[in-house]
Amino acid sequence: METTLKVSKIKDGTVIDHVPAGKALRVVSILKIENNPDVSTTIAMRVQSEKLGKKDVIKVENKYLNRDDLDRISLVAPDATISIVSNYQIKEKFTVKLTKTIVGILKCPNQGCITNVKEPVNSEFSVVSERPLILRCFYCERNMTEKEVLSQL
Amino acid sequence: MLKNKSIVSIDDVSESDISEIFSVSDRMLNALEAGKKLEMLNGKIMATLFYEPSTRTRLSFESSMHRLGGSVISVSDVKSSSVAKGETLADTIRMAESYSDVIVIRHPLEGAARLASKFSTKPVINAGDGSGQHPTQTLLDLYTMRKYFGKIDGLRIAMVGDLRYGRTVHSLLLALSNFDVEVTLISPQILKMPEHIRERLGKNIKVTSRENLDEKMDEFDVFYVTRIQKERFTDQNEYNSVIGLYSIDADTVGKMKKNAIIMHPLPRVDEIKPEVDYLPNAAYFKQAFYGIPVRMALLSMILGA
Ligand SMILES: Nc1ncnc2c1ncn2[C@@H]1O[C@H](COP(=O)(O)OP(=O)(O)O)[C@@H](O)[C@H]1O
Ligand SMILES: [Mg+2]
Ligand SMILES: [Zn+2]
Numbered sequence: 001m002e003t004t005l006k007v008s009k010i011k012d013g014t015v016i017d018h019v020p021a022g023k024a025l026r027v028v029s030i031l032k033i034e035n036n037p038d039v040s041t042t043i044a045m046r047v048q049s050e051k052l053g054k055k056d057v058i059k060v061e062n063k064y065l066n067r068d069d070l071d072r073i074s075l076v077a078p079d080a081t082i083s084i085v086s087n088y089q090i091k092e093k094f095t096v097k098l099t100k101t102i103v104g105i106l107k108c109p110n111q112g113c114i115t116n117v118k119e120p121v122n123s124e125f126s127v128v129s130e131r132p133l134i135l136r137c138f139y140c141e142r143n144m145t146e147k148e149v150l151s152q153l
Numbered sequence: 154m155l156k157n158k159s160i161v162s163i164d165d166v167s168e169s170d171i172s173e174i175f176s177v178s179d180r181m182l183n184a185l186e187a188g189k190k191l192e193m194l195n196g197k198i199m200a201t202l203f204y205e206p207s208t209r210t211r212l213s214f215e216s217s218m219h220r221l222g223g224s225v226i227s228v229s230d231v232k233s234s235s236v237a238k239g240e241t242l243a244d245t246i247r248m249a250e251s252y253s254d255v256i257v258i259r260h261p262l263e264g265a266a267r268l269a270s271k272f273s274t275k276p277v278i279n280a281g282d283g284s285g286q287h288p289t290q291t292l293l294d295l296y297t298m299r300k301y302f303g304k305i306d307g308l309r310i311a312m313v314g315d316l317r318y319g320r321t322v323h324s325l326l327l328a329l330s331n332f333d334v335e336v337t338l339i340s341p342q343i344l345k346m347p348e349h350i351r352e353r354l355g356k357n358i359k360v361t362s363r364e365n366l367d368e369k370m371d372e373f374d375v376f377y378v379t380r381i382q383k384e385r386f387t388d389q390n391e392y393n394s395v396i397g398l399y400s401i402d403a404d405t406v407g408k409m410k411k412n413a414i415i416m417h418p419l420p421r422v423d424e425i426k427p428e429v430d431y432l433p434n435a436a437y438f439k440q441a442f443y444g445i446p447v448r449m450a451l452l453s454m455i456l457g458a
Contacts, residue, residue, distance in 0.1 A: 108264075110263060112261075112262055112263045112284065112285075113263050113264050114242070114260075114262040114263065114264040114265045114267075114282075115264060115268075117262065118241060119241050119242055119243055119268060120241060121243070121268060121271070137264065138264075139263070139264025139267045139268060140263035140264035140282075140283075140285055141162060141164075141263075141264070141267075141285065141286070142349050143349055143352060143353070
């Protein structure tokens with residue numbers, strides 16, 4: 001049991017817990033919360049966790065992140081638990097799930113793919129298999145292996 | 154139903170689309186053989202954007218459109234005009250779609266045709282993207298097999314030569330994996346079918362591979378031969394030894410089943426000797442000709458005449 005909170009309580013907002021140690025900044029950047037002037041974000045890195053050994057925790061104040069946006073972090077933080085905090089109480093709690101398509105986060109490893117040259121499109125992958133993770137590029141139709149995915153995250 | 158649809162990958166055509174394409178191709182073939190003048194695409198314009206050189210594919214697309222009464226606009230060399238000015242493909246497509254009813258594109262990068270279809274409200278046909286897909290070639294390859302044997306299910310097919318870089322064999326193998334066929338991949342070690350293709354094959358297909366062409370040749374109905382390019386070899390001696398092992402002459406044909414056919418996407422160089430051209434087994438020129446009825450069928454179905 002956690003006896004003390006390393007980071008102080010927030011009144012309203014979203015807590016992203018059980019982020020793999022060291023991946024918090026990547027999560028923040030996928031969620032694009034770092035540039036929002038109305039949002040204070042507190043990050044705890046490599047804190048003790050019963051479940052994961054070490055973990056990162058992200059607390060986003062004054063913003064209720066929505067499920068669809070949060071699902072985008074599932075590649076980096078598949079075991080993340082999300083708590084929606086309202087007036088210091090956890091109002092809602094859920095986990096993230098892998099989205100059907102992954103847009104803009106990964107780069108196609110195929111050098112000959114059109115998405116790797118200057119064109120006004122995001123990379124886009126569909127999930128062929130979850131375990132082991134296999135993604136397929138919407139453009140060149142090449143598969144991307146779990147190893148290739150992890151090397152980019 | 155292919156009306157207004159783009160054909161980028163062979164996966165864009167369903168099994169029922171394929172049988173419809175084949176029956177429309179049969180009708181087109183009859184019309185061609187009867188010398189009938191068709192007007193069904195009167196007033197329609199096809200734009201061809203070839204970022205890579207092509208002889209057969211481009212000629213056959215343009216001829217097909219003309220045969221249907223439509224017209225063709227094209228840029229003789231998109232690469233030097235538009236690419237040199239730094240225009241994105243997306244912008245070129247936005248322009249081309251406003252000038253035409255259908256866009257045919259060949260591009261050196263994989264996924265280029267998919268990107269084009271995203272930026273175009275008009276249907277896009279992929280005429281080859283890098284080492285990716287070439288769906289109309291695949292359709293005419295399948296049509297050729299069906300013409301010779303009446304069906305595709307049950308055929309035993311050998312793919313011979315450069316299976317690594319040749320995009321026609323990639324598309325064809327993927328398409329064949331939806332049929333009940335047996336495929337043997339015959340190539341030198343360094344030119345093997347890439348894993349990224351093999352891992353996408355459907356469950357029905359039986360695929361084996363080997364290096365040796367000269368064994369149990371009487372088991373195959375179809376030999377699909379591809380060109381082995383000199384440039385792929387760093388060691389020219391290795392090229393010379395390989396090219397000899399995979400080339401087909403009258404003696405090789407003698408070891409085949411009597412009604413086996415030899416296909417080739419063309420151009421061929423040394424892999425099929427000219428003496429083979431006169432044997433009934435040589436199907437490659439017929440195959441190239443079938444590109445016309447098949448592309449006519451596609452254009453007429455897409456443009457909904
Ligand atoms: N009001 C709050 N302000 C900030 N963080 C909170 C608040 N309430 C809970 N948390 C944090 O949210 C996460 C989930 O909380 P809780 O359900 O109590 O823990 P657990 O899921 O580990 O049992 C934990 O990291 C906890 O520290
Ligand atoms: Mg906990
Ligand atoms: Zn790609």
